[in-house]
Amino acid sequence: MIWPVSRGLDVPVATFLVRGDSLEQGADPAHDWLLVDSGAPMHVEGLVEAIGQVLTHEKDSLRYICITHGHLDHTAAAPALLEKYPECKVVIHEDEKPFICEGLSFRTLPHDRTITLRDGDQWEFEHVLKFIETHGHTPGSASFLHIPTRSIMVGDAIMNIASVPFWSRIPCISGPLAMSTCHWGNAMQAIDKILTYKDEVDTVFPAHDYSEDGIHIDKVHDFHRPSTLQSKH
Template structure:
């Protein structure tokens, strides 16, 4: 079984999700965007053993603490898709633009692709490729507990921005419909910002995918 601890970090209130296998206490953290002391405290509070850092995409508020956290725990950085390499290469520029602490350029130990899986403890995550918000965005699905970690693809009542370099609104809508809305309606969606939702709720009410806003 999986425990999830959501920790909003950075001035953008980005949800860094700590995933912990109840049986082994092995853990992975998705999108450690910043506030490393807060993330270390969350790992310690969960009595967890961090095994990996997983990234949905290369925007600063999702990856800002990844390199330092990886060095602190001697673990690999996994993801996103290679399509977001240019965002990781631009981390110093992103830091300057948003007045964040300087984030150094890094290269993940592993790039991810559609259909990959990532195991830790007794948990296995499915990887799906979901470009649109960024060219190399991925999401992570834990089918046993019916949970999806979607980064900035889909929010409660909204969708990710597509006006950044490499964004594509039509591609984003296609990613949502094919990779998220194809899942059962009772799957819980953990967005990169804001409260959780469900696949069914967004299919029925999200104005950006229902046709109300294009």
């Protein structure tokens, strides 16, 4: 989706709707659906409608909204979707919960419909989406590794939007936007951590990306060699 941040500055922002089972669905695919991130405020109506167009089977249900971090462009449609899908809950890192549940930041989501996780915690769909702490951009930023497609959705830990000039729309790999990042050192370590999943991941999907195909993890490695390698130079 396109997020018009200001006049002449359109930033893409992605959400991902995935089925809650493997790619081999056979004759009886699962009816559980998971959403990763939930758009900016102007996307709410369109996003709710688009999800409704995919979840057309009477058994289809949106089970979880998995939030990479609490910023407004990733959380806006969550309240409307929780209202529409009574079984749905939000999955978020424990350290991010105050920002979206306790009024410290943008949205107030009900405590009883929010599940908090840390690295290694088990949750219902961990065979499909692996929860990985990648804090730095925000205190509780997280990534979600989609096991069936060997891809990882990293929120704003990595971006692929144009930097010079910003409006050129030529994809360009970068770290998170510095002015909205709370701890730059941790944010760089988060990229190191994402690269440690190289054996399980082919494609990195930033939430802000002018390419719809994501980035091959080798290109992320070329952009950001882990600090242990850098120290050899």
